[in-house]
Amino acid sequence: MEQMNFILIEVLHTDTQVYLTYYKRGQCITETGFIQFVDALGGLFVFIDDVFELKNKMRLSELIDVHLA
Template identity: 85%
Template sequence: MKKWHPFASMPEQYIGLQDIINKQVEVPQPLLTEEQMEQINFTLIEALHTNKQVYLTYYKQGQCITETGFIQFVDSFGELFIFIDDVFELKNKMRLSELIDIGFM
């Protein structure tokens, strides 16, 4: 797909090509079983109380993204949690429904 970049001289054409490329790499959001959701819940609670470093895999805009860091806050009623990434130490507020997998480092 990189061979088409020199032909993207018009901004509209470049945006259209980028949209086509992004749609080709999109994946559907994986569905989790009750057992997987329960395991994620236990791991989140343990990571929050022990302050251990975890890796997270979450779904965002058609992509599965994996990051490492620490869990700072979990709101099970609002279905949100706050994750501090390991690289830039930024706070990321995410929905629990976006979370695919979590584990300890």
């Protein structure tokens, strides 16, 4: 969890692409894109996917893993 937190902070400041793995409707999904915003107090983050460039608002609790691309 601490490593994911460190990566989220780093990519926010460097606009680096990430591999993001999260739960959605009982499935484990991995996407490539950019983290645009993190609200740690609200437990939310905004992710822009690399394929369709759509903004996705997700809960931090759904996040499984984050790796630099």
